[in-house]
Amino acid sequence: MPGTPNPLSDMANLKSTVVTKDERPNPSFQDTALPGFKKTVRGRRAIRIFDGNPIPEDVMRDCLRDAVLAPSASNLQSYELIWVRDDDVKKQIAGLCLDQPSVTTAGDLVVVVSRVDLWRSHLEKLVALMTEDGKKPLKGPIRDYYENIVPMLMRTDRFGFNNFFRRVMFWYKRRSEPTVNEPIRRADHRVYGHIQASLAAENLMLSLAAHGYESCPVGGIDKRAIGTLLNIPSSGEVTMVIGAGTGKPEGLFSARLRLPYDDLVREV
Numbered sequence: 676m677p678g679t680p681n682p683l684s685d686m687a688n689l690k691s692t693v694v695t696k697d698e699r700p701n702p703s704f705q706d707t708a709l710p711g712f713k714k715t716v717r718g719r720r721a722i723r724i725f726d727g728n729p730i731p732e733d734v735m736r737d738c739l740r741d742a743v744l745a746p747s748a749s750n751l752q753s754y755e756l757i758w759v760r761d762d763d764v765k766k767q768i769a770g771l772c773l774d775q776p777s778v779t780t781a782g783d784l785v786v787v788v789s790r791v792d793l794w795r796s797h798l799e800k801l802v803a804l805m806t807e808d809g810k811k812p813l814k815g816p817i818r819d820y821y822e823n824i825v826p827m828l829m830r831t832d833r834f835g836f837n838n839f840f841r842r843v844m845f846w847y848k849r850r851s852e853p854t855v856n857e858p859i860r861r862a863d864h865r866v867y868g869h870i871q872a873s874l875a876a877e878n879l880m881l882s883l884a885a886h887g888y889e890s891c892p893v894g895g896i897d898k899r900a901i902g903t904l905l906n907i908p909s910s911g912e913v914t915m916v917i918g919a920g921t922g923k924p925e926g927l928f929s930a931r932l933r934l935p936y937d938d939l940v941r942e943v
């Protein structure tokens with residue numbers, strides 16, 4: 676809201692904010708970053724047949740590091756990226772992806788998982804980073820945000836007391852001012868988690884493309900069984916599996932199709 680200070684703005688003072696002014700987007704990016712970005716975004720396609728060779732480990736790790744740079748709500752990073760390296764587990768996952776060739780032929784597999792259930796431990800770790808392990812305690816609005824507001828939004832209980840509390844509180848507040856109106860229920864938390872996981876997934880696929888590798892996101896899969904296989908608790912959920920590697924020419928099934936721009940973008 677205009678005029679309302681953003682509690683996260685206090686983070687600007689943190690040492691861990693390592694992106695220097697010159698590294699942040701500025702007009703020079705049009706010469707340096709834009710050509711590569713266009714090439715990457717336009718070159719990425721869903722590739723469904725790979726040559727089966729693994730991507731070099733250091734490349735995979737670099738791509739996964741780019742993936743976790745994705746933005747996330749409250750910076751809670753409520754997801755997990757599981758790089759499946761064990762051949763036997765890979766085979767089992769391929770079966771649970773209905774033997775789709777984008778998975779059976781992939782050199783590497785990453786299972787993208789929504790982990791809203793980890794909110795409390797992620798919050799504790801984040802606060803430890805922000806406070807340098809408690810040496811520089813948070814103050815003012817950012818303290819209120821991470822100590823009170825985030826737990827209020829994320830907390831759940833078996834009987835739905837927290838959901839009820841949020842519903843009443845949002846309703847009451849909205850009578851006098853614009854108010855955040857989710858998450859309330861489990862369904863909202865599920866959406867929340869899949870949003871964060873999907874943003875990381877897109878970063879991963881774009882980074883793979885920028886490194887010269889191809890990928891395919893796969894969602895038509897047995898997510899529950901994959902979750903069980905990977906010991907993901909029932910409160911976490913598989914968002915998608917990403918098959919990656921060197922694509923074969925026949926792995927590109929069609930020309931790129933998109934609805935007309937005006938059907939997807941509205942200017943008001």
Ligand SMILES: Cc1cc2nc3c(=O)[nH]c(=O)nc-3n(C[C@H](O)[C@H](O)[C@H](O)COP(=O)(O)O)c2cc1C
Binds near residue numbers: 721777
């Ligand atoms: C969440 C999600 C789930 C998808 N699931 C599948 C899938 O199960 N099988 C498949 O072949 N492609 C799948 N795709 C790939 C899409 O079909 C593909 O991205 C779309 O047709 C556009 O093509 P493009 O990515 O080459 O531009 C999925 C994509 C997304 C984002």
